[in-house]
Amino acid sequence: MTGTLLSLSGLTKAYPGVVANDDISFDIREGEVHALLGENGAGKSTLVKMIYGLVKPDSGTMTLRGAPYAPAEPRAARASGVAMVFQHFSLFDALSVAENIALGMEDPPKPRDLARQIREVSETYGLPLDPYRTVGTLSAGERQRVEIIRCLLQNPKLLIMDEPTSVLTPQEVEILFTTLRKLAAEGTAILYISHKLEEIRTLCDHATILRLGQKVATCTPAETTARELAEMMVGASLKAPEAHGRTPGDVVLEIRDLSLPAPGDFGTALRRISMALRAGEILGIGGVAGNGQDELLAALSGERRSAPDAILFKGQPLGHLGPGARRRLGLLAAPEERLGHAAAPDMSLTENAALTAMGRKGLVRNGLVGWGRAEDFAREVIAAFDVRTPGADTAARALSGGNLQKFVIGREVMQAPEVLVVNQPTWGVDAAAAAAIRQALIDLAAKGCAVIAISQDLDELMEIADRFAALNEGRLTASKPMAGLTLDQIGMMMGGAHDMEAAHVET
Amino acid sequence: MDLTSINPVLLIASLMVSATPILLAAMGEMVVEKSGVLNLGVEGMMITGAITGFAIAVNTGSPALGFIAAAAGAAMLALAFGILTQFLLSNQVATGLGLTLVGLGLSSLIGKPYEGIKSPTLPRLDLGPLSDIPVLGRMLFSHDIMVYFSLALVAAVWAVLKFTRAGLVLRAVGESHDAAHALGYKVVRVRLLAILFGGACAGLGGAYLSLVRVPQWTEGMTAGAGWIALAIVVFASWRAGRVLVGAYLFGGITVLQLNLQAAGAQVPVALLSASPYLITILVLVIISVRGVHGAPASLGRPFHASH
CATH class of the missing domain: 3.40.50.300 (P-loop containing nucleotide triphosphate hydrolases)
Known part of the structure; x- marks a missing residue:
């Protein structure tokens, strides 16, 4: 249980304008649950994509059980015993559970045998699932089971889980944790990506923390407080929202x-x-x-x-x-x-502001849009909500998720x-x-x-x-x-x- | 009007012949759309197949070589569409429309010297005793090989999509290219192969028009058959068996209206000629009112592997 399974050394990956991963090194041992912790944009996804062969590192090496490991594609990673459960499920809605699972296997057995195997594995790990259901009709928790079972059928040595609990109820989380502990006890290493600190403290043996593409620390979460973990993740103390104490009206x-x-x-x-x-x-x-x-x-x-x-x-x-x-x-x-729903991706922030605020902010007069007033309103939102953007004429698509979200919420809030x-x-x-x-x-x-x-x-x-x-x-x-x-x-x-x-x- | 002049045996026999070009083209297009690509250039690929097949058959005297050349020629045109949409990420709708215009122009250029010539045509397949069965023999077992090839193609496409791994991967790519890519499938390669297959099928359909059904070359002779093939794919909700039904239904209406004209029906000829198209529109409206079912979820969406 103490042997090193996967060793990362100096992994670096840069995209135009941003270094997603900068010289990252750490080890994952056999049979441990290893957490990868970090804010959005800290480089967690890029790192696991390199391990799973979806992205090639610019430099750095990986060794799997002592042998050099450089998967050119996910197929190679799976062949080496690395499996991954994705954050946004990589499932096909119109296909059945069994078909979805067959697609994720190198050499799937005949449909009937596969259905039997699915039932067997799903019962062993307490994840009930009907192989013939259409995936589009499943709940989020059931969809995740499909992904997990797809991975388990290939007896992985390393199972990567990208934010697996974000769509689950507390009870479903419990079932998942039981499954993961059982797997770890059987010798499968699990790389667990999350930003939920309590989960990591209850489940994980070790945690590696990333911030802005760099490794900050590897620690034992059970011996570290959630606050310490959070501060390592963010790098500064967070401002907690102020207490409510509101009196509701009519x-x-x-x-x-x-x-x-x-x-x-x-x-x-x-x-x-x-x-x-x-x-x-x-x-x-x-x-x-x-x-x-x-x-x-x-x-x-x-x-x-x-x-x-x-x-x-x-x-x-x-x-x-x-x-x-x-x-x-x-x-x-x-x-x-x-x-695509809250904002039109290719339209500017001014145009997007005008689209919902036209009526309440009186931006239309005599059937003509007052673009000056619309831009003033967009600027107000940008200033009040600290939206990081070159200007109000930037396309909504060009903003990062967080900044666009601040703009979209701010736009409504500012309309009183x-x-x-x-x-x-x-x-x-x-x-x-x-x-x-x-x-x-x-x-x-x-x-x-x-x-x-x-x-x-x-x-x-x-x-x-x-x-x-x-x-x-x-x-x-x-x-x-x-x-x-x-x-x-x-x-x-x-x-x-x-x-x-x-x-x-x-x- | 004298309805007795319409012979049901001949009606069905000619229905099968008139439906074959559309059936071939629609089968190909269905596979393309199942992979998530919308190629609106079926008409252009059909007519390119029609002239390529005609020219090669006339020059070599072999209709078989003509059909092979037609499939290859139309697949070349489809390859251009594939490179433009899959590698250069051009808009599929605009590129498909462009492909139709290119195909129509190119075919009339190549076809100029061939106008008024009669091509060698396919012989009827000798099915021995089957052809001698009264009524049925004349109706079903007295056709050329391409009619049976098209029927075998329907069965083959159905079986491949339903039972084989290749078919499953093709459907998966059309259903969600991001998920398929994440699992390590070559989205662009699968789609390119599907586009080539679709082109070859459309080419065969076009060649069937110019080598068997007419059999001579006239400019613009596909006359909208490619568009009908596209409509039939939607009509069939992307299922092979229903494509067959749709193509034969359309072939049936086409033949029936010709027979009605000959029988002297008291309906304006223009309306009768337009009836297959009117009925197609009607069926499409009914289908979309019911809600489109079975369309591949990634249909027409461009795929880029960068993220």
Whole structure:
């Protein structure tokens, strides 16, 4: 158990304008769970892509069990016993579980044998899965099982997991950890990428921390506090959002029995959603991805219309109104997908600002867009939210994820909404930008705006929300005060228990 | 109008012949689209195949060589499309439309000296006793080899896509090129091969027009068959069996309207001639109202391996 499995020495990879990895060296031992820790953009993904043969290092060497290791492509990496579970699942929605798994194998057995093997492995490791289901119909947790089983069928010596828990319920995380510990006990090394410190402290034997492409330290997480880890990761102390202490006002938004059919083959139907939202409070809506988050946002923003009485804004029915009319009334929304939904990728920040702010900021007069005023507004957003960009005429696509997210949220906040709905406000955003966005939402609520924050990041919701509700298969639970909720209760609300039950019944 | 003048046996026999070019082209295009590439240049590749096949068959006296040359010629044109869209990342729709224009122009240039010549044509395949069966023999077993080749192609494409690893990889590439790339499959290579196959099939379809169905060269003789083939792929929701149904349905309407004209139907001739196209549009509208099912998720999206 103590032999060195994979040794990295001086790995360097540069892209135009940025050194993604700079002289990185560390060892992974057999049978250990080794964490790779760092902020977004610290170079974690590039490093594992080099190990998996997707990217070639500019310089540096790797040795696997003493032999030189330089995979030219993922196929070679898999042949050497290195397998990877991707952050954004590399699955094919329209194909079955068995077909997806066959695609990831060098030499797949006959379909019937493969189906049997899938059942065997999935039972051994407590990951129930039906080989003949179409992947598009699976939940996020089940999709991850497909990836893990695909890897396990090849008896890997090293299993790379890229942020595996970001889409799982707490209960599903427990199952995953049990599986990983079992694997490690059998001698498989696991390289575990995450930025969730508590997870790493409970699961991992060693941790290597990256910052700005450089290795900061390798340490034993169980002997290091989360705070120390965080500071090594970020390099400076973080500003935690200020405490709430808000007093909610009158009900501004009410949803009554809102039901909408699923928008497409792989969408989720909304089922009899009811809730009331008061001025000055933040309602956090949790849930595993794909349980109706996008659909709920679309129903609130006006992208999808419903019966007029299903959504009441200050007592006025607006379920039948489109996004423009709702914006003018004061109900604003920022969807999850930054590029292509919240912002038009090839249009400038000024144009993107004008697209949602036209009505509320009076940017259109006599049918003509006042581009001067639009640019002033874009500049205000850029200044107020510290958006790092050469200027307001830069294309949205050119901004990094965090900066664009600050702009997209800032654009709505600066329009002084009465109700703001955000979906995944800090998804894929580095810690500093995430803190700024959360603070902006808290400040907005303090000014009397009602905020609905839909997020899969429970830590985030615990930090900012006054009340918590969860979406599960298109149903919204009754909301409870955030203070006093335990992780277990939240997990139950998110339908984790229900999901596990279903998974067992399937086999 | 005298409907008794329409002989159902001859109707079906000529339906099979008239559907074969579209069937070949549509089968090829379906494979291309299954790999996630939208090649709108089917018409151009068909007519290039038609003239290449015609010219080689006339000069060598061998229709078989003509068909081989047609497949090769149209595949060359498809290769140009492949290089432009897969390596130089040009827009697939615009490049496909350009390919059609190039094919039409090129074919009329090459075809000038061949106008008014009759080409050697394919003999009927001697199927022995099968051809002697009353009614059925005349209807199904008295055709040339390309008709049976096209039917075998449908079965082969269906089986390859459904049962083989190559078919699975092709579908995977068309479904999500990023995921396929992450697993280490050569997205561009798979797509290029599919594009070449699609070109060769379209070329065979074109040559069938100029060597068997007509058989002579007229400028622009494909007359929209390539576009119909494209529509049939959508009509068939990207399934081989349904492509066959779609192609024969269209072939049937084409032949039927000719027969109705001959029988003196009291409908304007222009409307009858347009009926196959009108019905195609109608079917496509019905399909899209129901929601497009089965389109490869990466269809028409450019792939670049840099990220």
